[in-house]
Amino acid sequence: xxxxxxxxxxxxxxxxxxxxxxxxxxxxxxxxxxxxxxxxxxxxxxxxxxxxxxxxxxxxxxxxxxxxxxxxxxxxxxxxxxxxxxxxxxxxxxxxxxxxxxxxxxxxxxxxxxxxxxxxxxxxxxxxxxxxxxxxxxxxxxxxxxxxxxxxxxxxxxxxxxxxxxxxxxxxxxxxxxxxxxxxxxxxxxxxxxxxxxxxxxxxxxxxxxxxxxxxxxxxxxxxxxxxxxxxxxxxxxxxxxxxxxxxxxxxxxxxxxxxxxxxxxxxxxxxxxxxxxxxxxxxxxxxxxxxxxxxxxxxxxxxxxxxxxxxxxxxxxxxxxxxxxxxxxx
Amino acid sequence: xxxxxxxxxxxxxxxxxxxxxxxxxxxxxxxxxxxxxxxxxxxxxxxxxxxxxxxxxxxxxxxxxxxxxxxxxxxxxxxxxxxxxxxxxxxxxxxxxxxxxxxxxxxxxxxxxxxxxxxxxxxxxxxxxxxxxxxxxxxxxxxxxxxxxxxxxxxxxxxxxxxxxxxxxxxxxxxxxxxxxxxxxxxxxxxxxxxxxxxxxxxxxxxxxxxxxxxxxxxxxxxxxxxxxxxxxxxxxxxxxxxxxxxxxxxxxxxxxxxxxxxxxxxxxxxxxxxxxxxxxxxxxxxxxxxxxxxxxxxxxxxxxxxxxxxxxxxxxxxxxxxxxxxxxxx
DNA sequence: TTGTATGCGTTATCAG
DNA sequence: CTGATAACGCATACAA
Numbered sequence: 001x002x003x004x005x006x007x008x009x010x011x012x013x014x015x016x017x018x019x020x021x022x023x024x025x026x027x028x029x030x031x032x033x034x035x036x037x038x039x040x041x042x043x044x045x046x047x048x049x050x051x052x053x054x055x056x057x058x059x060x061x062x063x064x065x066x067x068x069x070x071x072x073x074x075x076x077x078x079x080x081x082x083x084x085x086x087x088x089x090x091x092x093x094x095x096x097x098x099x100x101x102x103x104x105x106x107x108x109x110x111x112x113x114x115x116x117x118x119x120x121x122x123x124x125x126x127x128x129x130x131x132x133x134x135x136x137x138x139x140x141x142x143x144x145x146x147x148x149x150x151x152x153x154x155x156x157x158x159x160x161x162x163x164x165x166x167x168x169x170x171x172x173x174x175x176x177x178x179x180x181x182x183x184x185x186x187x188x189x190x191x192x193x194x195x196x197x198x199x200x201x202x203x204x205x206x207x208x209x210x211x212x213x214x215x216x217x218x219x220x221x222x223x224x225x226x227x228x229x230x231x232x233x234x235x236x237x238x239x240x241x242x243x244x245x246x247x248x249x250x251x252x253x254x255x256x257x258x259x260x261x262x263x264x265x266x267x268x269x270x271x272x273x274x275x276x277x278x279x280x281x282x283x284x285x286x287x288x289x290x291x292x293x294x295x296x297x298x299x300x301x302x303x304x305x306x307x308x309x310x311x312x313x314x315x316x317x318x319x320x321x322x323x324x325x326x327x328x329x330x331x
Numbered sequence: 332x333x334x335x336x337x338x339x340x341x342x343x344x345x346x347x348x349x350x351x352x353x354x355x356x357x358x359x360x361x362x363x364x365x366x367x368x369x370x371x372x373x374x375x376x377x378x379x380x381x382x383x384x385x386x387x388x389x390x391x392x393x394x395x396x397x398x399x400x401x402x403x404x405x406x407x408x409x410x411x412x413x414x415x416x417x418x419x420x421x422x423x424x425x426x427x428x429x430x431x432x433x434x435x436x437x438x439x440x441x442x443x444x445x446x447x448x449x450x451x452x453x454x455x456x457x458x459x460x461x462x463x464x465x466x467x468x469x470x471x472x473x474x475x476x477x478x479x480x481x482x483x484x485x486x487x488x489x490x491x492x493x494x495x496x497x498x499x500x501x502x503x504x505x506x507x508x509x510x511x512x513x514x515x516x517x518x519x520x521x522x523x524x525x526x527x528x529x530x531x532x533x534x535x536x537x538x539x540x541x542x543x544x545x546x547x548x549x550x551x552x553x554x555x556x557x558x559x560x561x562x563x564x565x566x567x568x569x570x571x572x573x574x575x576x577x578x579x580x581x582x583x584x585x586x587x588x589x590x591x592x593x594x595x596x597x598x599x600x601x602x603x604x605x606x607x608x609x610x611x612x613x614x615x616x617x618x619x620x621x622x623x624x625x626x627x628x629x630x631x632x633x634x635x636x637x638x639x640x641x642x643x644x645x646x647x648x649x650x651x652x653x654x655x656x657x658x659x660x661x662x
Numbered sequence: 663t664t665g666t667a668t669g670c671g672t673t674a675t676c677a678g
Numbered sequence: 679c680t681g682a683t684a685a686c687g688c689a690t691a692c693a694a
Contacts, residue, residue, distance in 0.1 A: 004671060015681045028679055050445045052671035055382040055686050071610055076407035083428055092442050095426045097414055111423050114381045226612050254614035279402055281557050283585035284615045346665045383687035386670050
């Protein structure tokens with residue numbers, strides 16, 4: 001049998017209202033009264049009905065995380081940290097995958113709204129800014145993570161991807177690679193554009209000409225890089241280094257390289273992005289760009305909480321996290 | 332401004348009730364009426380309030396997935412498939428991490444109940460059966476995945492871990508390993524016990540004595556295997572094969588082996604479990620035991636839906652999925 | 663086929 | 679400090 005406030009009220013002789021206020025730790029309740037109520041609530045195994053309280057109060061203590069694909073370790077790690085932080089704040093999190101498809105992202109936003117979430121942490125697909133429009137219209141607190149829109153004034157937490165792209169490319173160059181394949185994400189993603197900007201800067205700084213044939217924008221969904229690289233390797237190719245959009249992309253690439261009998265780093269130098277290995281011990285030591293996944297996730301939740309409570313001091317929280325090079329054995 | 336049924340009612344001239352019924356596609360509504368209502372609902376951008384409908388109807392179209400740690404690729408993959416299937420059924424999923432701690436798992440169950448989920452998919456910690464007790468008392472539909480209780484009559488989906496353990500061990504033996512370290516999960520986990528049973532069976536079948544010093548039960552949380560193996564390798568050791576509880580455990584082990592300068596598979600043969608590489612292209616080809624993560628996840632959701640709708644034909648759904656050996660290069 | 667009335671469990675307002 | 683009452687938005691039973 002489900003216990004309601006009413007049951008506790010009946011048992012203790014107080015009114016439903018008093019019980020509610022006592023359990024909420026409101027101030028104008030006698031100490032003794034509160035104790036009695038808390039005790040019987042515990043005794044009866046009372047679990048508040050979040051739907052009812054959410055409906056009435058307008059707060060559900062629930063947020064949604066909308067991302068590309070939780071099966072991708074980068075997003076899985078982010079999700080984990082977000083859940084840890086959310087739970088500390090007594091929040092539960094919905095996980096919704098967009099699969100990097102604009103339509104599914106918008107659908108996910110709709111689901112989140114339907115569920116009455118207090119806020120949304122969004123890793124936006126960026127095929128259009130309609131998601132932002134939706135969020136804004138609904139007046140629901142949100143924070144973008146990892147990517148941001150140039151012409152929209154939103155909160156966001158991103159990493160210094162120009163610098164990251166520069167560091168990765170520079171390291172490849174210093175390792176002797178002149179022709180460097182950029183296995184980038186699609187151009188609508190701000191982080192992809194910025195990583196490419198860093199790539200270009202580094203080439204320029206080292207006096208290497210930019211070759212558009214070496215810059216590949218592709219869908220970064222599961223298996224796509226692998227298929228693509230298989231194809232590339234089947235033909236003539238003249239690069240000796242690869243800068244991958246992410247560690248996952250790098251792995252897929254290396255997987256394809258291995259199948260083609262090309263050794264990393266001897267014959268091909270590879271640098272990834274995200275430093276997933278900061279959270280998982282993979283036996284393949286990938287040189288990569290580190291970003292602080294934990295700090296970003298925690299900060300995202302922190303901002304979310306402030307916005308929900310209406311404590312946001314600033315118009316927009318926009319933070320750029322540092323990127324650093326981690327040298328392992330792939331380059 | 333949030334659109335409610337009332338707004339659509341006002342706009343169309345029908346009553347709230349009619350609008351509600353029209354949007355639910357109930358039968359006793361005039362075709363034309365329905366069309367008008369649907370059109371204005373769309374026009375106004377109506378998003379139903381799931382809290383209100385959930386409160387009233389008792390169904391929230393929401394489930395919870397409670398698992399060890401989404402950052403672990405195995406659970407991430409399962410979560411992904413579960414979300415896909417749930418979403419097809421118009422369900423959203425809460426992800427709650429237990430961190431393999433009984434207390435956090437029970438807390439997570441409480442959160443799920445508070446949120447009014449229609450059902451729970453649980454990868455149980457199994458330190459105690461109290462979680463099952465909670466679930467049962469609350470009369471909330473649930474399915475256990477990956478692990479099951481011997482003395483509890485519950486729905487569960489597991490894999491044939493005795494066979495899996497046997498196949499892994501047999502393969503190690505056939506590859507020439509006689510002294511095989513079993514890096515197992517804790518003994519309270521049914522799947523760990525069953526994998527060990529398979530291990531023992533294989534040893535016996537090949538006339539190899541069981542050596543309890545080679546069987547290690549340990550917490551399988553992030554980083555723990557790595558630390559443990561570092562310690563083991565620092566001392567004298569005499570095994571030439573490792574059967575790891577999971578691919579993640581295997582990776583951590585191999586990571587430690589590499590740091591110790593021990594080559595896989597030349598000096599040490601390793602077999603993992605779960606075949607995470609069926610979903611992710613990792614450039615380290617791990618020999619492992621395959622389990623159908625997609626089929627298990629889809630089935631879990633399918634069962635969940637049936638139980639929620641009260642269509643469950645059987646007392647308990649108990650299914651054991653096949654395990655097969657995947658040979659790659661680590662053994 | 664449609665409308666009215668009621669209640670889901672909680673919180674908020676206000677009176678006592 | 680406590681209690682009565684209304685309201686959140688929707689779905690259901692029943693009346694029309």
